[in-house]
Amino acid sequence: MKVDDSNIIHIDSGQPVGMFDSGVGGLTVLKALQERLPGEDILYLGDTARLPYGSKSPQTVSRYAVQAASALVRRGVKMLVVACNTASAVALDAIRAAFPGLSVVGVVEPGARAACAASHNGIIAVVATEGTIAGGAYHRAIERIRPDALIKGQACPLFVSLAEEGWVDGPIAEAVAARYLEPLFADSGGENPDSLVLGCTHFPLLEPAIRTVLGPQVRIVDSAATTAEVVDSLLQEFNMLADPGQTGTAHFLTTDDVERFVRTGTRFLGRDIARERVELVDL
Amino acid sequence: MKVDDSNIIHIDSGQPVGMFDSGVGGLTVLKALQERLPGEDILYLGDTARLPYGSKSPQTVSRYAVQAASALVRRGVKMLVVACNTASAVALDAIRAAFPGLSVVGVVEPGARAACAASHNGIIAVVATEGTIAGGAYHRAIERIRPDALIKGQACPLFVSLAEEGWVDGPIAEAVAARYLEPLFADSGGENPDSLVLGCTHFPLLEPAIRTVLGPQVRIVDSAATTAEVVDSLLQEFNMLADPGQTGTAHFLTTDDVERFVRTGTRFLGRDIARERVELVDL
Numbered sequence: 001m002k003v004d005d006s007n008i009i010h011i012d013s014g015q016p017v018g019m020f021d022s023g024v025g026g027l028t029v030l031k032a033l034q035e036r037l038p039g040e041d042i043l044y045l046g047d048t049a050r051l052p053y054g055s056k057s058p059q060t061v062s063r064y065a066v067q068a069a070s071a072l073v074r075r076g077v078k079m080l081v082v083a084c085n086t087a088s089a090v091a092l093d094a095i096r097a098a099f100p101g102l103s104v105v106g107v108v109e110p111g112a113r114a115a116c117a118a119s120h121n122g123i124i125a126v127v128a129t130e131g132t133i134a135g136g137a138y139h140r141a142i143e144r145i146r147p148d149a150l151i152k153g154q155a156c157p158l159f160v161s162l163a164e165e166g167w168v169d170g171p172i173a174e175a176v177a178a179r180y181l182e183p184l185f186a187d188s189g190g191e192n193p194d195s196l197v198l199g200c201t202h203f204p205l206l207e208p209a210i211r212t213v214l215g216p217q218v219r220i221v222d223s224a225a226t227t228a229e230v231v232d233s234l235l236q237e238f239n240m241l242a243d244p245g246q247t248g249t250a251h252f253l254t255t256d257d258v259e260r261f262v263r264t265g266t267r268f269l270g271r272d273i274a275r276e277r278v279e280l281v282d283l
Numbered sequence: 284m285k286v287d288d289s290n291i292i293h294i295d296s297g298q299p300v301g302m303f304d305s306g307v308g309g310l311t312v313l314k315a316l317q318e319r320l321p322g323e324d325i326l327y328l329g330d331t332a333r334l335p336y337g338s339k340s341p342q343t344v345s346r347y348a349v350q351a352a353s354a355l356v357r358r359g360v361k362m363l364v365v366a367c368n369t370a371s372a373v374a375l376d377a378i379r380a381a382f383p384g385l386s387v388v389g390v391v392e393p394g395a396r397a398a399c400a401a402s403h404n405g406i407i408a409v410v411a412t413e414g415t416i417a418g419g420a421y422h423r424a425i426e427r428i429r430p431d432a433l434i435k436g437q438a439c440p441l442f443v444s445l446a447e448e449g450w451v452d453g454p455i456a457e458a459v460a461a462r463y464l465e466p467l468f469a470d471s472g473g474e475n476p477d478s479l480v481l482g483c484t485h486f487p488l489l490e491p492a493i494r495t496v497l498g499p500q501v502r503i504v505d506s507a508a509t510t511a512e513v514v515d516s517l518l519q520e521f522n523m524l525a526d527p528g529q530t531g532t533a534h535f536l537t538t539d540d541v542e543r544f545v546r547t548g549t550r551f552l553g554r555d556i557a558r559e560r561v562e563l564v565d566l
Contacts, residue, residue: 049343050333055447057540060332161444164338172462175455257340 001102002076009101011078013240016041016251017231018077020068022053024261025163025201026083027268029107030250032224033081036232039242042250044083045072046265047283049255052160054129054200058090061131065091066098067283071253078240079103081231085111085200085223086129089137103234108132110230111197111223112141116149118219119195123150125184125218128199130155138199152193156180156203163202166267173209181213198222205268252278284385285359292384294361296523299324299534300514301360303351305336307544308446308484309366310551312390313533315507316364319515322525325533327366328355329548330566332538335443337412337483341373344414348374349381350566354536361523362386364514368394368483368506369412372420386517391415393513394480394506395424399432401502402478406433408467408501411482413438421482435476439463439486446485449550456492464496481505488551535561 001011017033019026023046030044047053047068053061065087069080080102082088082095088106095104115124115138126138133155142149158176167173185192196218198204204222211220235241242248254261258278265273284294300316302309306329313327330336330351336344348370352363363385365371365378371389378387398407398421409421416438425432441459450456468475479501481487487505494503518524525531537544541561548556 049339051338055334055543056332057543060539158441158444158448158450161441165441167441167462172455172458175458179450179455256343260338260340 001073001078001099003073010076013078013242015076015078016043017079017081018043018045018072019081019083020045020047020065020072021084021201022046022086023048023051024265024268027265028201028204028222029081029083029224029227031269032228033231034248034250036228037235037241038248039244039246040248041242042248043072043075043077043253044250045253045281046261047255048257048261052129053084053086054131054160055157056131058131058135061087062091062094066094069095069099071281071283073099073102079105079231079234081227082106083201083227086131089132089135103238105227105230105234107201107223107227108137108141108199110226111199111221112138112145114221114223114226115142115195115197116145118221119149121194122146122148123152123191123193125181125193125196126151126153126199127156127159127180127196127203128153129160130157132199138197152184154180154184156200159206160200160202163205164264168205169208173206174212177206177209177213181210185214185218193218195219195221250277253281254278255281255283284356284361284382286356293359296361296525298359298361299326300362300364301326301328301355302364302366303328303330303348303355303370304367304484305329305369306331306334307548307551310548311484311487311505312364312366312507312510314552315511316514317531317533319511320518320524321531322527322529323531324525325531326355326358326360326536327533328536328564329544330538331540331544335412336367336369337414337443338440339414341414341418344370345374345377349377352378352382354564354566356382356385362388362514362517364510365389366484366510369414372415372418386521388510388513388517390484390506390510391420391482392424393509394482394504395421395428397504397506397509398425398478398480399428401504402432404477405429405431406435406474406476408464408476408479409434409436409482410439410442410463410479410486411436412443413440415482421480435467437463437467439483442489443483443485446488447547451488452491456489457495460489460492460496464493468497468501476501478502478504533560536564537561538564538566
């Protein structure tokens, strides 16, 4: 979807899939999308000048999210993935209202679906940012799919800083994970969660430390793979998949320092980001 | 200083001292100012919608800092205290250029002065945000006062998150402090720093954990008290002190959620912030 100067909407399968996050965390979703749909071009925006979103109010996050979506729509995207749990939790309606006709996919609903599929006993733990937990979006999304579920939520703001600092394993990461997680799994009567949703795109980096704290039995799920499935089926439904013969490329926009985006982004993507693929933009 | 619609500048001793920070950290400076100058009114702005500044580029921090200063000048302030090390390190020139005639005080120079006064052996450790350390502002400020000083800097981004989460003592805070600080004090030949500057307004909250790691010998200094001294002497110099008979009040502006500002601000100020003293503003 691209809105031109005469307010006419253009949308075609040759446009990239647009994605945004407050920073580099959404690259874990981009990675899953590229694995599932290697032919798609992707235009990714990281709003690093204003990160994090997770500690900010719903009003502020909604305003930032609509501005980010607008920057992508101006360049033309055939679909929009909100690759940020906080923005998915509070801003989907505002984005849809601002861009009628644009297909908008968040990461909360797919994450909730993954959790419901993983859980046998119906007790599900959710870790996310303060904003996501306070808004209760995962609770509502899980209850829609599985009304009998018992959901235990915990805000883990320090996980974000640990992931950005690269301290993703070792004693400090494990001590922080234990302090946040142990109260969720402290029921001696055996009624503990059997699955944990990583409800923030930063958290998959900390999975080794989380696994050490929880042991091998708890299923750990995140939104990335399930979100890629949703994008795949929507593109098929609208007949908007890219030419299957092509190899997709990714292009990146950032609202702050390009070098820093390349450096921290590489850690989240698990492979090098080429400097010339990253462009500084002002929202 | 207040600029009216006709671009005429008004400045008088009845105006408040203006202060800003990216969030609530600058309240540690406000507290020191109130202790030294209890008669002064203070207008404090916390740019919480865009915090933290410490991980952002100098260009972005300068832009945000000028916008914050502008909001205070529109309401009228007789002096501006940049109660944020990151903004003091990179944005003082931009603020002075934007508001000629306004007296602007940063916290880096006073912090450097406190460090030089505290150190006997001339070896000084500086902990701060990534932006402050990368810009080298403390190095330059200390070297101007004490050219023979040996300065060891370390960015400690997780200290900010720990202070905001309220995890300011105990094993996690101490483990993080040890990981950041021990390399600075690891010289077996005895040539270790004898003083440490807390070069971020969040860090004084972590002083107990830092003290546990460093032991009793190292002097720990921050900018708050020295900045209050500088403000005091400048106000005297310009004959702008408030009426000594009055009791000053503080009024607060925040760019995001007021309740959160009250809650986290209370921790930094060490006393309750009245809800009705806090106003939401949009920069």
